[in-house]
Amino acid sequence: MTQATQAVDFIAADRFAMIAASSAQAATVAAKGVQRTFHARNLTGDLPRLPKPRTGRYVPLIAADDAAYQDRGWSASSSIASTARYTAAAADAARYAAAEAEAAGAMRAARGAYYAAQLAASWAGTAQRAVDRGNHAPFTALMAAQAARNAAQAARKAANAAAPFGVCATRTVNLAVAMLPPATRDRYREEWKSDLSYLEDRMRRARQVCNMLAAAARLAIILRYPSARS
C-alpha cells in the first residue's frame, strides 16, 4: 500500500470519526432531554397518572406523549426518537470510519469500531422500537447515547490508527536505523515500521520509537562486534 493511498484512507476515516462524534454529542443532548422530561413529569402532582396494575411487570407510571404534557411543550417520545436517529447516524459513521481504517491497514482498531458501531445500531433500534410502541424509555435513551459515544470513540481510535507515520516517527526510525551496520538497516527499518503500524495509540507509538533508539544503540555494538557482549 502506498503512502498516498493510506493518507487518503486516513482522511476519510478522520472525517467519518468527526461525524460520529458530532452525532454522538447530539444523541447525548437528546437523551438528556428525555431525562429532564421524565423528572418534570414525576414532580408535577396535577398531571394524570395511569393505573398501576400489579402484574409484576414494569409499567410506566405516566404515558409518553400525553396531551397534557404536549400542551406544556414536552415530548419525550420525540426526544427518544432523536436519540435513536442520532445514535443510528453515529453507528453508521463509525462503520464507515472502520471500513476506511481497515482499507488503510489498521485491522485491530477497525474491528473495535465495527463492534462498537454494531452495538450502537442495536441500541438505536431498541430506542426506535420504544418510540413506535409509545413507551417512555429514559434508560434506553441513556444507553443509546452511551453506545453512540462509545462508537464515536472507537471510530476516532480507528482513524488515529489509520494515520500514516508522521514525519517525526519516520525520521526517528531512520535515525535509529542509521546507527546499525549497513547490511542490516533495511531489515530493521521494515521490521520496526511494521511494529509501529500495529500500535493504535499515539503515546504508545512515541514510546516505541524511543525504545527503538535505545535498541539501535545496543544493536549497533552487538551486530558490529558479535563477541563483545555475548
Add this chain to the structure above:
Amino acid sequence: MPNPRMTLQTQLVLDELLKDPGKPRYGLELCEDCGLPSGTVYPILARLEQVGWMESYWESPEAHVLDRRPRRRYYRLTRDGAEYAGQALRQARLRNRAAARRWGVPVPGSSGAFS
C-alpha cells in the same frame, strides 16, 4: 555453540520462548508477552540469533497481503537452540537460587525465570 550472557532479561525472554519453542513470534508480540521494552528485547534476539539459538524469517506474502498489513519478521528457537536454552535456563535458575540463599533473600514463586 557459545552461550550468550544470561542476564535476567535474557532469562525472561528465553522462559517465554520455551513455553512453546516451535511457535514463531514477532518482536512486538514477544515484548508484550515478556513485559520488556523493545529496546531490551531486540538486542537479546540479535544475540540469540548470533549464537545460533534462534532463527528469524519474514512471513509469507499470502498472510500479510490477505490481511492488508505490513509483513512481520518472525523469531523462533532452533531445535538445538531450544535444548541449549533449556539447559542454560536451568543453570541460571540454580545460580539465582544459590545467590538468593547466600544473601538471605526469599526466592519469589516456584515458576518463572527467578525461581
